[in-house]
Amino acid sequence: MRLNLLGPPGAGKGTQAQRLVEKHGIIQLSTGDMLRAAAAAGTPVGQRAKAIMDRGDLVPDEVMIEIISERLDRPDTAKGFILDGFPRTVEQAKALDNLLEDRGVQLDAIVEIVVDHDILRDRILGRARETGGSRADDTEATVAKRLSVYREQTAPVAEYYGRKGVLKQIDGMGTIAEVAARIDESLKAGTDA
Ligand code: AMP
DSSP: OEEEEEOOTTSSHHHHHHHHHHHHTOEEEEHHHHHHHHHHHTOHHHHHHHHHHHTTOOOOHHHHHHHHHHHHTSGGGGGOEEEESOOOSHHHHHHHHHHHHHTTOOOSEEEEEEOOHHHHHHHHHHHHHHTTTOSTTOSHHHHHHHHHHIIIIIHHHHHHHHHHTOEEEEEOOSOHHHHHHHHHHHHHSOTTO
């Protein structure tokens, strides 16, 4: 199974992705995790990405497309994967279409977790407190920036998939279990769900 999970920062994408990984025996491809690992390793790409992430901006499309392209070529993606945090721009979404077509595969579902933006800020800052502020991009200023970047650059990705008729939108309000149940239901239903 190949899935794409969309939703603003704080929507619970990471949590739901981890659950789907266990349930379906697939791997999670989180571009945020890949960038944080590159930053921690101090690679040139990682160092540049860290400065961009710390201010809540997006890493350039060509860098991200290269990263995900290399990742998709690793053999462990053969059993299925869930994309978490990619694509974040329409440019990335179009590139992903081409990358998948080149490899002769398709996404089985694209699920958008829809959450009221007003409550996201509180959720993300709550996460920052729980993790002891270990993520440099979970500060108040960057959270506001990341939400506006989402509205301007990533919301159009959902519209892009919506126009293609392949988007499933689910309500992201409620408990983790409630949202999980809605995702499972949408994966069972046809593409017009
Ligand atoms: P995340 O863990 O998905 O919230 O990502 C953390 C940060 O990594 C984002 O705020 C961006 O700065 C960067 N990032 C992750 N994925 C992408 C992407 N697909 N395109 C551009 N920047 C990204």
